[in-house]
Amino acid sequence: MLENIFQYIDLHQNEFIQSLKEWVAIESDSVQPLPHFRQEIFKMMDIAADKLRHLGAAVDSIDMGHQELPDGQNLPIPPILLAELGNDPKKPTVCFYGHLDVQPAKKEDGWHTDPFTLVEVDGKLYGRGATDNKGPVLAWINAVGAFQALNQDIPVNIKFIIEGMEEAGSVSLDKLVEREKDRFFSNVDYIVISDNLWISKKKPALTYGTRGNIYFTVEVKCREQDFHSGTFGGILNEPMADLVSLLGSLVDSSGHILIPGIYDNVTPLSEEEKKMYETIDLNLEEYQNSSQVEKFLFDTKEEILMHLWRYPSLSIHGIEGAFDEPGAKTVIPAQVIGKFSIRLVPHMNISVVETQVKKHLEDIFSQRNSSNKLKVTMMLGVHPWIANIHDIQYIAARRAIKTVFGVDPDMIRDGSTIPIAKTFQDIIQKSVMMLPLGAVDDGEHSQNEKINRYNYIEGSKLFAAFFLEVAKMHS
Amino acid sequence: MLENIFQYIDLHQNEFIQSLKEWVAIESDSVQPLPHFRQEIFKMMDIAADKLRHLGAAVDSIDMGHQELPDGQNLPIPPILLAELGNDPKKPTVCFYGHLDVQPAKKEDGWHTDPFTLVEVDGKLYGRGATDNKGPVLAWINAVGAFQALNQDIPVNIKFIIEGMEEAGSVSLDKLVEREKDRFFSNVDYIVISDNLWISKKKPALTYGTRGNIYFTVEVKCREQDFHSGTFGGILNEPMADLVSLLGSLVDSSGHILIPGIYDNVTPLSEEEKKMYETIDLNLEEYQNSSQVEKFLFDTKEEILMHLWRYPSLSIHGIEGAFDEPGAKTVIPAQVIGKFSIRLVPHMNISVVETQVKKHLEDIFSQRNSSNKLKVTMMLGVHPWIANIHDIQYIAARRAIKTVFGVDPDMIRDGSTIPIAKTFQDIIQKSVMMLPLGAVDDGEHSQNEKINRYNYIEGSKLFAAFFLEVAKMHS
Numbered sequence: 001m002l003e004n005i006f007q008y009i010d011l012h013q014n015e016f017i018q019s020l021k022e023w024v025a026i027e028s029d030s031v032q033p034l035p036h037f038r039q040e041i042f043k044m045m046d047i048a049a050d051k052l053r054h055l056g057a058a059v060d061s062i063d064m065g066h067q068e069l070p071d072g073q074n075l076p077i078p079p080i081l082l083a084e085l086g087n088d089p090k091k092p093t094v095c096f097y098g099h100l101d102v103q104p105a106k107k108e109d110g111w112h113t114d115p116f117t118l119v120e121v122d123g124k125l126y127g128r129g130a131t132d133n134k135g136p137v138l139a140w141i142n143a144v145g146a147f148q149a150l151n152q153d154i155p156v157n158i159k160f161i162i163e164g165m166e167e168a169g170s171v172s173l174d175k176l177v178e179r180e181k182d183r184f185f186s187n188v189d190y191i192v193i194s195d196n197l198w199i200s201k202k203k204p205a206l207t208y209g210t211r212g213n214i215y216f217t218v219e220v221k222c223r224e225q226d227f228h229s230g231t232f233g234g235i236l237n238e239p240m241a242d243l244v245s246l247l248g249s250l251v252d253s254s255g256h257i258l259i260p261g262i263y264d265n266v267t268p269l270s271e272e273e274k275k276m277y278e279t280i281d282l283n284l285e286e287y288q289n290s291s292q293v294e295k296f297l298f299d300t301k302e303e304i305l306m307h308l309w310r311y312p313s314l315s316i317h318g319i320e321g322a323f324d325e326p327g328a329k330t331v332i333p334a335q336v337i338g339k340f341s342i343r344l345v346p347h348m349n350i351s352v353v354e355t356q357v358k359k360h361l362e363d364i365f366s367q368r369n370s371s372n373k374l375k376v377t378m379m380l381g382v383h384p385w386i387a388n389i390h391d392i393q394y395i396a397a398r399r400a401i402k403t404v405f406g407v408d409p410d411m412i413r414d415g416s417t418i419p420i421a422k423t424f425q426d427i428i429q430k431s432v433m434m435l436p437l438g439a440v441d442d443g444e445h446s447q448n449e450k451i452n453r454y455n456y457i458e459g460s461k462l463f464a465a466f467f468l469e470v471a472k473m474h475s
Numbered sequence: 476m477l478e479n480i481f482q483y484i485d486l487h488q489n490e491f492i493q494s495l496k497e498w499v500a501i502e503s504d505s506v507q508p509l510p511h512f513r514q515e516i517f518k519m520m521d522i523a524a525d526k527l528r529h530l531g532a533a534v535d536s537i538d539m540g541h542q543e544l545p546d547g548q549n550l551p552i553p554p555i556l557l558a559e560l561g562n563d564p565k566k567p568t569v570c571f572y573g574h575l576d577v578q579p580a581k582k583e584d585g586w587h588t589d590p591f592t593l594v595e596v597d598g599k600l601y602g603r604g605a606t607d608n609k610g611p612v613l614a615w616i617n618a619v620g621a622f623q624a625l626n627q628d629i630p631v632n633i634k635f636i637i638e639g640m641e642e643a644g645s646v647s648l649d650k651l652v653e654r655e656k657d658r659f660f661s662n663v664d665y666i667v668i669s670d671n672l673w674i675s676k677k678k679p680a681l682t683y684g685t686r687g688n689i690y691f692t693v694e695v696k697c698r699e700q701d702f703h704s705g706t707f708g709g710i711l712n713e714p715m716a717d718l719v720s721l722l723g724s725l726v727d728s729s730g731h732i733l734i735p736g737i738y739d740n741v742t743p744l745s746e747e748e749k750k751m752y753e754t755i756d757l758n759l760e761e762y763q764n765s766s767q768v769e770k771f772l773f774d775t776k777e778e779i780l781m782h783l784w785r786y787p788s789l790s791i792h793g794i795e796g797a798f799d800e801p802g803a804k805t806v807i808p809a810q811v812i813g814k815f816s817i818r819l820v821p822h823m824n825i826s827v828v829e830t831q832v833k834k835h836l837e838d839i840f841s842q843r844n845s846s847n848k849l850k851v852t853m854m855l856g857v858h859p860w861i862a863n864i865h866d867i868q869y870i871a872a873r874r875a876i877k878t879v880f881g882v883d884p885d886m887i888r889d890g891s892t893i894p895i896a897k898t899f900q901d902i903i904q905k906s907v908m909m910l911p912l913g914a915v916d917d918g919e920h921s922q923n924e925k926i927n928r929y930n931y932i933e934g935s936k937l938f939a940a941f942f943l944e945v946a947k948m949h950s
Contacts, residue, residue: 229816235772240722253844291698315704316716318799322794330792
C-alpha cells in the first residue's frame with residue numbers, strides 16, 4: 001500500500017514543487033506591519049483554504065479581528081484556518097499545525113535569486129518560506145492528496161490548524177486554541193508540528209523538547225537626568241558600577257550560573273538520555289566552522305548538545321540607558337536597565353527561578369551598600385517543553401522515518417524557546433510532536449532560505465508513512 | 476585712582492548691559508554645524524574686532540580656513556582675534572582668553588524668555604552666552620575702557636585672544652597658539668581665562684586646577700555576527716559576560732579605583748591644601764538638593780570637594796554593540812565595546828595610567844580563560860592642570876577680589892577637564908589663571924542662562940583692580 005503512495009509522490013513531485021512555487025510567490029510577510037503585507041497574508045490564507053477544500057476538508061476560516069500596534073496603527077489579523085478531513089471514531093485523529101506567513105526578504109539583502117520566486121539549483125529549492133513553513137505544510141497536504149488520488153483510505157482522521165502570524169508572535173493563536181479546546185480539539189489525539197530543522201544535513205530528526213526562557217530587567221536608578229563625569233565623578237554610587245557588579249554576579253567564565261539553587265530542579269541525566277546524545281549526527285568540526293566560533297566551552301559533541309538542550313544557560317543581552325553609540329561621551333548614566341535571560345529546562349519552575357534571581361540580585365546589591373534604587377522585573381516567562389519519547393506518535397514517527405529514510409532519527413531538542421508545542425500540550429493536554437523535514441543548512445530566517453527537493457518529497461512520504469504507523473499503533 | 480574707575484563703572488553700567496544685549500542678540504551657535512550659524516559667528520567676531528579697535532587695540536583677525544565635517548560638509552572656521560593694547564616693556568603683559576560662540580538655545584527648550592534677547596529680571600540678566608562667555612569678555616573690555624575714558628594709564632599691557640569655536644572643541648586654537656608662541660605670546664607674562672563659575676551664589680572664587688581625563692574602550696569579540704541565545708546559549712564564552720566582569724573589576728562600591736598602582740602618583744594632601752577646603756562656601760544640603768542625589772559617597776563638604784577635584788574618579792559610560800533598546804531581545808552580542816574613563820589629577824601620568832589599565836584588564840581577562848579576543852584602546856588622554864597659587868597673578872587676583880568683594884575667594888578646582896588652561900601652560904609656558912565671574916547658578920549650557928548684573932559690573936571692577944595689583948607685584 002505504501003509503495004503505491006510513494007510511487008505516486010515520486011511521479012508527481014514536479015506538481016508538488018509547482019504548488020510550493022505558487023505559495024512562495026505570495027509575499028506573506030507578517031513581520032513588517034504594513035497593510036500591503038497583511039493583504040498578502042489574507043490572500044495566502046484564502047489560497048490555502050481553497051487547497052484544503054480541494055482535498056475534501058471542511059474548512060473554517062476564523063476571523064481574528066484587528067490588532068492595535070504600539071504606533072496606533074490598526075491592522076487586520078489574518079484568519080486562522082481550522083480544517084478537518086475524516087471523522088471515523090475508530091481512527092486516531094492527528095492535528096497538523098503549520099503557518100504560512102514568512103520573514104521579510106529582499107533580493108538586496110544578499111539573496112542570489114528573487115526570494116519570492118522558487119528556483120531550483122542542484123536539488124535545492126530556494127525561496128522565502130520554502131522550509132519555514134510553506135514546504136512542510138504542503139508536504140502534509142501532498143501526503144493526504146496521494147491517498148485520495150489513489151482512492152486509498154486515509155488511516156487517520158486529519159485536522160489542520162494553519163495560522164498566518166507565527167513570525168509576528170502568533171497573535172491570538174492561544175486564545176483560539178483555548179476557545180476551541182472542547183470543540184475542534186476535543187477529539188484530537190496527536191498534534192504534529194513540522195516547523196523546525198534537523199541537526200544534520202542528511203540525517204532525519206525527531207524533536208522532543210525545547211528550552212523555556214525567563215527574561216529579566218535589572219534597573220539601577222540614581223535620578224532621572226544623566227550626570228557629567230567631570231562634575232560628579234568621584235562622589236556618586238554610579239548606577240553603571242552597581243549594574244556591572246550585579247550582572248557580573250550571574251554566571252562564571254565556564255558558563256556556570258551562580259544564582260543559588262538554580263540547578264536544583266534540573267532533571268538529572270539518565271543513562272538512556274545520555275546514550276541518545278552519542279548517536280546524534282553532529283560533525284563537531286563542521287559545526288564549529290560554520291558557527292565561526294574559535295572555541296566552545298566544551299570539547300565533545302555530547303557536552304555541547306547537553307548544554308544547548310538539557311541544561312539552563314544565562315545570557316546577558318545588554319544595557320538600556322547607558323551610552324551605546326560610537327565616540328567618547330563622558331556621561332555618568334543616572335538610570336540604567338540591564339537585561340539578561342535564562343533558558344529554562346525541565347523541571348525548572350518559572351516562579352521558583354524568579355524568586356531565586358530576585359533574591360540573589362537583592363543580596364548582591366545590599367552588599368554594595370549603594371544609595372541607588374534597584375528594581376528587578378521578570379519581563380516574560382515561557383516554560384520549557386518536553387515530550388515523552390515513548391509515546392505512541394514518537395514510536396510511529398521513528399518507524400516511519402526508518403521506512404522512508406532507512407535510518408533511525410536523531411532524537412533532538414531545541415535550545416530555543418518555541419512556545420507553540422508547550423501551548424498545545426498545556427491547553428489541549430494531548431501529545432505533541434515536532435517532526436521536522438528541513439535540513440540544518442536550510443537557512444530559515446536567513447538569506448537564500450531553501451528546502452531540498454529530497455527533503456520536501458521524502459517528507460511527503462514520511463507523513464504518509466506516519467499516518468499508517470500511528471493508526472496501527474493506536475488501535 | 477581705583478575709586479574713580481569703580482565710580483565710572485557704576486555710572487555706566489547700563490551702557491555695559493546694552494553692549495551685552497547687543498552681543499547676546501547674535502546667535503553665534505558653534506555647536507550646530509550649519510552655514511547660517513557660522514555666518515552669525517563671523518558677524519560676532521567682526522563686531523568684537525571693531526569693539527577692540529575702538530579701545531585702541533591693534534586687532535588681527537586670523538583666517539582659520541575651513542573644516543570638513545564627518546558628513547562631508549565643508550564649513551568655514553570663524554577667525555580668531557589676536558589684539559594688543561600697550562607695549563610698555565616696564566609693564567607686565569596680561570593676555571585675556573575668551574570665546575564668543577555659544578551653546579544652542581531655543582525658546583521651546585524651556586526658556587522663560589527669548590534666549591537671544593537679554594532680559595533683566597530681579598538683577599539677573601537672562602540670555603544665551605550672558606555668562607558663557609560674552610559677559611566676562613565684555614567685563615574685561617569694560618575695565619580697559621574705564622581707564623581710557625578717565626584718561627588713566629592702564630597699568631598693564633593688554634592682549635586678547637578671542638575665539639568663536641570653543642563650544643565646538645576649539646577647532647584649530649592649539650595650532651594658532653603653537654604658531655604664535657614666539658611672536659604674539661612671546662612677551663605675555665600672565666594668561667587669564669574667565670570661562671567658568673564660582674562654587675557659590677555669592678562668594679567669589681579663583682580656580683587653580685582642573686582634572687584631566689583618560690578614556691578607554693574595552694572590546695571583547697567572539698565573531699562579527701550576533702548569536703541567538705536559544706541556539707548558542709550555554710556553549711559560548713559570551714562577550715558580555717567577559718565584559719561585565721572586566722568593567723566590574725575597575726572600581727569598588729565606595730568609588731575606590733581597583734587598578735593596581737593607580738593612586739601611586741596622586742599628590743599627597745598637604746596641610747595647606749586641606750585647610751583651603753574648610754573655608755570654601757558650599758552649602759552641602761543645598762548642593763545635594765539641587766543635584767537630586769539621595770546620598771553621596773561622602774558626608775562632609777571637604778571630602779566631597781576633594782573627591783571631585785584632587786582625587787581621580789572612574790566612570791563606566793556604557794556599552795556599544797549590545798542590546799540597548801526597550802524590549803526583550805534574546806541576543807548574545809558577539810562583539811561588545813565597553814567604555815570608561817578616569818579623571819586624572821596631579822601628578823598622574825597619562826602613559827603610566829594607560830599601561831596600568833591595560834595590564835589590569837589583560838590580567839583579569841586571562842584569569843577568565845576566555846576564547847574571545849580582548850582589545851583595550853585609549854581613545855583620548857588629557858592632562859590635569861594645576862597652577863601655583865603662590866604665583867604673582869594669583870596673589871594679585873586674591874587682593875583684587877578682597878578689594879572689590881570684601882572677602883577672600885574660595886580657592887577652587889574644577890572636576891571636569893578644560894584643556895585650554897593646560898594648553899596655554901604647556902605651549903606658552905607661562906602662568907595661567909582661571910578667574911571666574913559667574914555665580915554657581917548661572918546655568919551655562921542650560922535653559923535660562925544668566926549672569927547677575929552684580930557679577931557683571933563688579934566683575935568689570937575686579938579686572939580693573941587686578942590690573943593694578945598685578946602691575947604692583949610684578950614690578
